[in-house]
Amino acid sequence: MISKQEAAAAVRSAKAELGITWAQLAEAVGRPVAWTTSALLGQQPMSEAEADAAATLLDLDSEVSAALRSQPARGALDAAVPTDPTIYRFYEVVQVYGPTLKELIHEEFGDGIMSAINFRFDVQRVPDPAGDRVVVTLDGKFLPYQW
Structure with missing residues (x-):
């Protein structure tokens, strides 16, 4: 196989x-x-x-x-910090905006996380006079922490 x-x-x-x-x-x-x-x-x-x-x-x-x-071994990055420029930009987004996203999720939903298992995403091209925009939508179920 x-x-x-x-x-x-x-x-x-x-x-x-x-x-x-x-x-x-x-x-x-x-x-x-x-x-x-x-x-x-x-x-x-x-x-x-x-x-x-x-x-x-x-x-x-x-x-x-x-x-x-067959069942996958999920995770496609060969290194902790990706070197491919497109993938690196997503890493950069999380580095820069990750704490903000966490704060906003907690403020809106409470203590918990966005699921990457119950998850959907979409990529769209949106025309813009200053250059086309890449719109990435991440759509994950909220999972509250349970203590």
């Missing part, structure tokens, strides 16, 4: 070779584009039908489909 990382590499390669978008893959899988992308990059387990739909669209074999169905 191949690893989830090897399956992700096969997905990326086939996607580029065939000119297929993440949105087209999400439509074939029947799930949101953010979740589908995460799953195909190895961070979510897919059902047999979802994995087979992606593999079929990408003309990949059953070994890739099986790897896409």
Whole structure:
């Protein structure tokens, strides 16, 4: 059996070779584009039908489909501080605004956290005269601490 990382590499390669978008893959899988992308990059387990739909669209074999169905070891960063510029900016956002986000969540909801398990996110492009904006929405269930 191949690893989830090897399956992700096969997905990326086939996607580029065939000119297929993440949105087209999400439509074939029947799930949101953010979740589908995460799953195909190895961070979510897919059902047999979802994995087979992606593999079929990408003309990949059953070994890739099986790897896409396996339980992931979540967390995709190779280092504590990411070096990829796009990923680093999210690290920077948390470094700069993390304490503010924590304070605002606690003020609004009380003592607790935003779930990364019961979680959705979206990425949108918004036109702006000064340059297009990247809008990232993080949508997690509030989980109160229980003592």
